[in-house]
């Protein structure tokens with residue numbers, strides 16, 4: 726596990742740098758991020774939230790209700806999004822005890838790489854779209870304190 730960084734830590738406001746080396750250190754970072762996310766407990770975690778300003782996030786939207794379904798995103802890009810949006814309640818492991826109403830696209834098309842550098846592309850909808858968009862924002866230094874409305 727790695728210590729979480731909280732609102733007020735400047736690393737959360739940085740634009741994270743691309744990953745260019747797919748090595749054991751990257752695999753270790755991702756493993757530690759999952760351990761930290763599940764322990765928190767949360768459904769998503771971006772590398773800046775553990776103080777690493779790199780373009781990596783992990784998501785598991787369903788482990789609280791069903792079998793774990795861990796997803797790893799390295800160098801993600803949002804290549805398309807729905808015009809239609811929906812407002813939902815979001816929390817953030819870096820902003821404990823608070824929730825925000827945030828408007829998000831109802832689907833997003835993403836490309837990303839895995840731990841071996843292999844490229845993937847997929848559309849995410851519903852809670853997966855919300856989680857992916859939330860974590861993607863972290864890589865650009867965007868927090869729900871900026872994009873949402875306190876509840």
Ligand SMILES: [Zn+2]
Pocket residue numbers: 816817818819859863
């Ligand atoms: Zn967050």
